[in-house]
Amino acid sequence: MKTGPLNEKELEWLEDVLMKYGTEASIMDVSELDGLLTAVLSSPVPIEPSQWLVALWGGADKVPNWSSEKEMERFMMLAFQHMDDIGDRLAEYPEQFEPLFGTRDVEDQELTIVEEWCFGYLRGVSLSDWSSLPESLKPALAAIELHGKEENFERVEQMTPEAFEESIEAIKPAALALYDHWADNPQEIEVAKPFTAGEKVGRNDPCPCGSGKKFKQCCLH
DSSP: OOOOOOHHHHHHHHHHHHHHHHTTSOOSSHHHHHHHHHHHTTTTOOOOOOHHHHHHHHHGGGGGOOOOOHHHHHHHHHHHHHHHHHHHHHTGGGGGGOOOOEEEEEEHHHHHHOHHHHHHHHHHHTTTTTOOOOGHHHHHHHHHHHHHHHGGHHHHHTOOHHHHHHHHHHHHHHHHHHHHHHHHOOOOOOOOOOSSSOOOOOOBBBBBBTTSBBTTOOTOO
């Protein structure tokens, strides 16, 4: 598998696939995917690929019916390559870590859009128990929740431009602080927390991650 950051063409292809198979319950752009993967890598306990891949699509019943095995394999390869790149930056080169925020052109100005990234991050947080996060780091998580929870949108809209810019700038150091904490203080592995309730998967049933392989044989299991 290739290593290093994805190029613009590969990111665009990933986003096209997310849009192609996306639903209201799924992740539909690479910014949100980037946020999800950052949170998975920052989790108090290891999150299995078969778990976060199901969460990506919004549940086991929403995993794509891929148009071809080649398409599925390329999606998996690029997603894992991007995840490995994020992990390397978080662990080894934090000064190079940059959340993949979106942009939007408004009145000849390019605005930074952070909501999708924060939505994805909180989707990743929901896959494990973060309740033991110390009080000193709760403001870091709150910095991401500010832009990732709809209940906070009215508060964001009332911010001054300066306060809004400061809230965006707070996200990157918050993500790094949360990663560092759980890397230094991993929790005991718990029973996997499902994204949505569903029937138990049999060993000979298709793996819910969407690989098309039997559950007992899947390389992601």
